[in-house]
Amino acid sequence: MKLKALVSLGALLGGAVMASAQALEVSDPWVRAMPPGHHSTAAYMELHNSSDEDVRVVRGQAPGTTERVELHTHIHDDGVMRMREVEYIEVPAGESVALEPGGLHVMLMELPAMPETDSEVEVILELDDGSEISVQAPVRDHRGGGHGHGH
Numbered sequence: 001m002k003l004k005a006l007v008s009l010g011a012l013l014g015g016a017v018m019a020s021a022q023a024l025e026v027s028d029p030w031v032r033a034m035p036p037g038h039h040s041t042a043a044y045m046e047l048h049n050s051s052d053e054d055v056r057v058v059r060g061q062a063p064g065t066t067e068r069v070e071l072h073t074h075i076h077d078d079g080v081m082r083m084r085e086v087e088y089i090e091v092p093a094g095e096s097v098a099l100e101p102g103g104l105h106v107m108l109m110e111l112p113a114m115p116e117t118d119s120e121v122e123v124i125l126e127l128d129d130g131s132e133i134s135v136q137a138p139v140r141d142h143r144g145g146g147h148g149h150g151h
Helices: 015-023
Strands: 006-008 024-032 041-049 055-061 068-077 080-085 089-091 096-099 105-109 120-127 132-140
Touching: 015 024, 024 120, 041 055, 041 089, 041 120, 041 132, 055 068, 089 096, 105 120
Parallel strands: 024 132
Antiparallel strands: 006 132, 024 041, 041 096, 041 105, 055 089, 055 120, 068 080, 068 105, 120 132
């Protein structure tokens, strides 16, 4: 399922800014449902850059869900998978990048309440040019392979 990006532009932003957000397509967004007692989870999706310039996602937001959102990846550290915050997620020109369990993802932290399965979470991706893409990500019960989320 492909979702059309909703582009939010400030009053001072011009047409060049809009080009980055329009070039980035988001498909299959979802948020992992976690058991009671967890205070963080992750959002996943596929990002495709249809432009001839690289696009960087530099920040995430989840309005109404949490104020603390970070971009993360997993690394092997002495044989142990560990999550690490990253400064940005780069989507090269004409390519796709998967945000998936065990890899890059958008971390939703310090949740006052875990979103319920089958509800939706708004996830906003801010690009390095200031443009934003908003998607509605359904919450899925995806058991197995917690990949350290919530720990």
